[in-house]
Amino acid sequence: MxxxxxxxxxxxxxxxxxxxxxxxxxxxxxxxxxxxxxxxxxxxxxxxxxxxxxxxxxxxxxxxxxxxxxxxxxxxxxxxxxxxxxxxxxxxxxxxxHAGLVKKEHREITGSEGRTRRQEILHYPCAQIHKDKVNIYIQFKMIPGQTEQEWERKVNAFAHSLGSSLISFQISRGIVEITLQYGEIKANSVTYKTDTDHNLALGYATGGKLTWDFEHFPHALIIGPTGTGKSTFIRNLLVQLRSEWIVKVADGKQVEFTHLQDLGFDVATDTSGFIRLVEEAQTEVDQRFKTMETQRKNHYSQINEKPYFLVIDEAIYLLEALSTKKDKETGQSERERILGLLRDISLRGRAAGVQLIMIFQRPDSTFMPTVIRDNLTAKIVLGGSETALEMAFGRDKSKQLDSVTLGHGYACIGDGRIELFRFPDYAQSKFLDDLEQQRSSVAIQ
Ligand SMILES: Nc1ncnc2c1ncn2[C@@H]1O[C@H](COP(=O)(O)OP(=O)(O)OP(=O)(O)O)[C@@H](O)[C@H]1O
Structure with a gap:
């Protein structure tokens, strides 16, 4: 800096x-x-x-x-x-x-010829300024007598005068901290996970790498209309899933992730495969809970279980294909049953370490009931479509968000701030090579 x-x-x-x-x-x-x-x-x-x-x-x-x-x-x-x-x-x-944040002092000055004149002396607040490749961080010390409201009203003026956007603003004990973004967020390199921590990098935000701590904020909802880089983004996530973790992929598009089968991944491309993966994940939650209960533990890591990911790409295609005909015995349709299982995983998955990553092309409340959506605590919208932002972050919060270009998205982890982030372009061929290399190095070990 x-x-x-x-x-x-x-x-x-x-x-x-x-x-x-x-x-x-x-x-x-x-x-x-x-x-x-x-x-x-x-x-x-x-x-x-x-x-x-x-x-x-x-x-x-x-x-x-x-x-x-x-x-x-x-x-x-x-x-x-x-x-x-x-x-x-x-x-x-x-x-x-111009913002009236300068203290003006008038002094009488007597010249050598004995004439007195008034001189205006300007006292500017002390400032410390730092910058990195993306942001400018300004810290002003308020002049005694100034109020927080005076500064709050004028804070946007600093962003305008430096041709940047306002990222954050905070006043505490007379210190005004302003963060402005002037540079483009760079996301040139794919993140490869080298540690065993339970988090994944989503991309790069103004403050650096943006990570999703899936242990504390379980399940992800990803919405990205076609052409917004959804598959590219998912590749960036999948490559970070460690080989000792359990990864199951339901591929609604039937093209994007089928190649993963060759690398030993469990990939479902049709409705019956999708049903199987959801049932298996829910059974896993049940079993882990049972084991935790018998061993009097309350976290899956204490029973030596690993994180389990069920990635559902183009979830709407898969859910749409499920029968809506009510079963005479249960009074429930197949679609309702599967949505029920997904709801259960979303509710109890955290303690059991079973994570859902649900990817949608378009937001649709029929296939993403509020009860499931609310439990997917990492919300990511690629491409910035208005309806997608509204569905993920709510109307009020999404109103303030600008549209974004290819390779960018907005993410909100838990109740945190909505962050603009950028993810690297990552070709399918490179992704498959990387996975192959990871798998073979594990085999050698
Ligand atoms: N971060 C990025 N930076 C630059 N280009 C990108 C980025 N992500 C994706 N692209 C480009 O955008 C195009 C679409 O990407 P991708 O196939 O991942 O999108 P998608 O949303 O999955 O589209 P579809 O739904 O049509 O499959 C590709 O040509 C890809 O190279």
Whole structure:
């Protein structure tokens, strides 16, 4: 994280010249040093010439060019950093002034000729500014006499003046903390899980990696209309599921995950397979509960069980295909029965370590009754469709969300904040290669 200096007054030209000279030091040094040290001008000139020629020759080789470039960056970067501090400070000073957050003091000043004039002195709040590749973090110390309401009313002005979006804002004990996002969230690399912790990375948010702690916030609901990168996102999740964990996949589209069968995964592609996976998962919940009861334990890890994932892709296709004809004996249709089992898993799965990951192309309350939806505590919407956001996060919260581009989504874990995040593009072929490699390395061990 870099620190940006906040100049309460416009820095003078000498400071600018000072930083500029510092910035070009590596380029001036071969000229100035020989002239300063050697009295014979022609010898000094020859040394300078040799030094510059050597730099030019060195720069033709890629490796040594890198070294020359990093020396240049070391010095020039400081000058650029000064320019950035000037620019940011200027914008902040203007914003603070227009927002009325500056204390003005008037003093009578008597000149040498004995004439008195009034001078306005501006007192800006002290500020600490830091930045990383995505965010700017500003911390202001309120001037005594200012109120929190005065700052609250003006907080958006800081985002506008720095051309960023407001991520968070907080006031406590006279300290105002503002986080602004100015850069694009980068999500270039797929996350491979190397630890055994019970969490999965969803992607990258403004504060860094966004992780889903599935132990505390069980089950995920993922909604993404076609073409929003749903399958890509799921690949990013699946690759993190450790090989000792139990993973079952119901593939409603019958294309996306069928290849996983070749790698030993239990994949169902038709209705009967889907029914089997749901029944098995629910039986697993029952059995784990029974074992926990007999052993007087209250968590699946205490009975040496591993996390169990039932991933249901394009759940609507699978649920739609289930019969709605009521059974004479039970009075329940097949669809109602399966929804009942899913509801049970969603309710009791946490303690048993059985997780549901349900993926929908379109939100539909028939196939996602509120009672199940509410128990899927990690909610993820890809592509930002209005209805999908509304269904996942509620009308009030979703109103504030902008539409997003491909590769982005919104996630809300538990009752937390809705976070904009980005996930990496991850081709099917690379995903299958990665899984194959993971499986073979486990086999070798
Ligand atoms: N994070 C990303 N960044 C850039 N491009 C992406 C990203 N995710 C997906 N894409 C691209 O978007 C296209 C659609 O991706 P994907 O097939 O995962 O979407 P989908 O929602 O599953 O679509 P469908 O429902 O039609 O299968 C692909 O060409 C993919 O390369």
């Amino acid at each position: 870099k620190t940006i200096t906040f100049y309460q007054k416009k820095p003078g030209v000498f400071r600018f010249m000072g930083w500029l000279s510092y910035g070009i030091t590596p380029w001036l040094a071969p000229l100035i040093l020989p002239l300063a040290i050697i009295s014979d001008r022609s010898t000094a000139g020859a040394i300078s010439f040799i030094s510059y020629s050597s730099i030019a020759i060195i720069s033709t080789f890629p490796d040594s060019r890198k070294a020359v470039h990093s020396v240049h960056q070391l010095f020039w970067g400081q000058f650029r950093h000064h320019l950035l501090s000037r620019q940011v400070s200027k914008r902040l000073r203007e914003t603070l002034l």
